[in-house]
Amino acid sequence: MTRAHSAGPASTLFLGVDAGNSKTAALVSTATGQVVGAGRSACGDIYGAPTPEAAVAEVLAAVREALAQAGADLAVVKAAAFRLAGIDWPEDRTYWDQALTRHCPGTLTRRTILNDGYAAIRCGDPGGVGISVTGGTAAAIAARGPDGKLWDMGWWSQHAMGATGLANQAFRAVLLAELELGPPTALTEALLTHYGKPTVAALNHWLTRREGHATGQERNSCARVVTAVAAAGDPVAVEIIRAQGARFAQYAGVAARRTGLTRADRPVSVVLAGSVLMAEDSPVAEALLAELPAHVPGAVPLRGSLPPVAGALLDALAEGGVPLHEREVADAVSARVTATMPPREFLAT
Structure with a gap:
């Protein structure tokens, strides 16, 4: 070091x-x-x-x-x-x-x-007032209001976000496509290549079997694959990214309301952090920023x-x-x- x-x-x-x-x-x-x-x-x-x-x-x-x-x-x-x-x-x-x-x-x-x-x-804001939205392995959202009131998402989140959320939704899309219960997606070939698996059945087995199954780190390693497939225009991957960005913005809105930031007559600092949101040209960050004004009036987004x-x-x-x-x-x-x-x-x- x-x-x-x-x-x-x-x-x-x-x-x-x-x-x-x-x-x-x-x-x-x-x-x-x-x-x-x-x-x-x-x-x-x-x-x-x-x-x-x-x-x-x-x-x-x-x-x-x-x-x-x-x-x-x-x-x-x-x-x-x-x-x-x-x-x-x-x-x-x-x-x-x-x-x-x-x-x-x-x-x-x-x-x-x-x-x-x-x-x-x-x-x-070095003064300590505002919202942080972190998208890393998982998601962490917290806020401190102008009167010092605190709120953080913790176990209130009902949606997996960050790398875990991207991976889970990608696996779901690929499995549904294989069962012909969802639209075909370029995520199928991309994930099979990423994990070196010959078929969707083999991928599903590796993810879920009782012994020798994929670790959390291995599962989440496909997050960048999901964003790359979305950037290439695959509609299913694009929707996964859009939905994740919207959820980040929605929970940021909850944080703002719970701490009085929506009532404050001042701009609201919203700091983005974490590998998913800080990646260069992050499509998740772009989707979040597109939704943020509707949920946090006066938001001033900062990619710190x-x-x-x-x-x-x-x-x-x-x-x-x-x-x-x-x-x-x-x-x-x-x-x-x-x-x-x-x-x-x-x-x-």
Whole structure:
């Protein structure tokens, strides 16, 4: 891994953590926003890891790597923001709170623990007001209103989105086409080629058999195939993309209504994040943006230059007393974070 720009050991540091299913990332910085350490590990979602304890171990591994790179330890962390996939219910937050207390006794006492959907909000508005729409392995949507009210999608979503949603809908379309219950689609040949299967029956068997079936990562690996087939004009794939974009926009509208953002007399920052929405020329992002104004009046969409873990770090800075609500301070800190981030490859999935 390429080292972040180091400023040497610091007496006061701030920690931001963004944990998802594909990876966990951690950043530490000084109060000016200079990133002095970065760490990365595997799945930090207590719902997605083999066990909740395994998720905790991955999050702590990323934190320790970031601190080691900074030449520091937990004792110098003034404030920490944990933005973790799988913080969906109060007991999830309690689990993490107890785990951090147990593993980090006497440290990280100034910390917040929220769903990973909140991580990207400050990547748009450093003041922390707005909506984040993340489409990665799955989807995470969260909002913070002008009065500080929070809402995140969690288990309220009734539609699979992100790479999982694209894959599931593509498999469904191919199987229905094979049964002559749906229209023929170029997705059939594309998926058979992608997975190296000779027939749809062989693909179905591999996806669903009791032993040796496809892993979640293998299933989701076809998401880029789906977007490519849609870009080539296949009507079935185009409809899958359109429907996914519309769903993202609809849930963003729920987030806006639940946090008072539709009543605010101001533009609404909507930050897009995650591999599905941040891919170059993402058709899902295009479909989302086409639908967004109907659901979030005043939406100002931003495809952030900063990754969600940087937003988590900005949360930690704000919660630790750095006045990011002041525009001049926010601009300076955000610029420093941007300039000292680890290379883009460090966060690639």
